[in-house]
Amino acid sequence: MASRPTIADIARELQISKAAVSYALNGQPGVGEQTRQRVLDVARDLGWQPSASARALGGFHTKVIGLALARPVQTVAIESFFIRFLVGVETALTKRDWSLLLRIIGDHPDQEVEVYRKWWGEGRIDGVILVDERHRDPRIAAVDAIGLPAVLCGGPRRDTSMPCLWTDQAADAATLVEYLAGLGHRRIAHIAGPAEFAHERSRQRGMQRAAARCDVQLLSMAVAYDAASAVAATHSVMSDPTTAPTAIVYANDVNAVAGERALDGSGFSVPQDVSVISWDDSPLTEMVATPITALARETEAYGEQAATVLLDRIAGVDHGRVRVTPSRMVIRESTGPARSRR
Known part of the structure; x- marks a missing residue:
């Protein structure tokens, strides 16, 4: 099996120091923007991914989580679900002094993993929340392979180690x-x-x-x-x-x-x-x-719970499959007895 690409491989490819590569990958000063972009391009081409274990051992955290919404912009603007969900996420993050990196990528779910791969490779995030689970969702295995801590708002699934917040x-x-x-x-x-x-x-x-x-x-x-x-x-x-x-x-x-x-x-x-x-x-x-x-x-509570489970996951606490609070019926004037039809 081929060995995992390292910072040394990138440095050798570009004929620059390992320190310069590290600065570029972690978004730190010390290298020019052109060099930084060359490092990121080579890292992507080589399939380099940051070591989650190395981060953990080093105690390095950006204190930022990521969320990319692969929905049309018009949908996000109209549906109140996402706004309420994000309010809940921010509530949990504020309590622990963390931040959210949000991107709306339109109706392009195939680009979502690449966004996460880039953020993780650049050292900009410590984990992600996956929403809008799809049938045979390719993101699950891809995020697992990257080694990126994540929580899935969906499931329950048994083919992944990431926690799932599932609705019955x-x-x-x-x-x-x-x-x-x-x-x-x-x-x-x-x-x-x-x-x-x-x-x-x-x-x-x-x-x-x-x-x-x-x-x-x-x-x-x-x-x-x-x-x-x-x-x-x-x-x-x-x-x-x-x-x-x-x-x-x-x-x-x-x-x-x-x-x-x-x-x-x-x-x-x-x-x-x-x-x-x-x-x-x-x-x-x-x-x-x-x-x-x-x-x-309880959409705000759902968002808060998702962020909390992810932060705990990053800290080494795994909540596994979590069933969210059941929905409740709110009866208004739009429903009534059925009228018989001949």
Whole structure:
């Protein structure tokens, strides 16, 4: 097996001192910007990674954690989830006098690992929070291979040593379906988010199982997290009066608000004709004509817990798989008894 590239290899390649290489890799003064960039380029080409054990033994910490969001900028700007999550992260970091390095890289999940690799190689961070777990997520093995301390907001997974903060999506799905079934709804539409996300797949499976237990017909479709997609999906599921659902569950608050407005614009009354539920609660669900019933999560606490688990991981304490606080139903005016249709 090939030996791991070292600082000496980089120095030999560039014919400069090991001290100069060290200064460049750790973002310290002592080398010019051109030399620093040459060192970083060669380090990347050779596949060099910093030694986590060497850092730990040396007691070196930047006291900075990283988070790259591979979501479209418009989504991050509209969805309150990320803002509330980041507030929680900052709360935990402030308590320990740490900082957050944040980058929004747009809809380019393939670039996320390279961002972390660069930050870690430059000595700019001590760990990362991974959000938006994807189906067959390549980041898990890649971050493990780099040796970068991390916490996954997802899972639970058994194929990684990193801690996982997981939400019981099946339990949330059961809460939604059982509530609607109790109101007499027997045809429910689930307008889910993109199937590339692991949590959306878990939610769809949970909805299907809960619907089968409650003798409910379930129509499920996946759309983007934006208003236009939610409107198109709403028109689609309501297009045939003989099969139209009496209740619709939307993936998030933005989709739910857009869906409710689409229903109103098409002549359907909420909740008299159709009940509406959002899988994510925020002030947005109350800023509409008919406030929307939603599953509420302690998002700020979730962000604080994620940062705390990561800081503990960096300090050598492993919390393993952690189940987050269960969601709770907040009932508002958008849900009511099912109206029978002939």
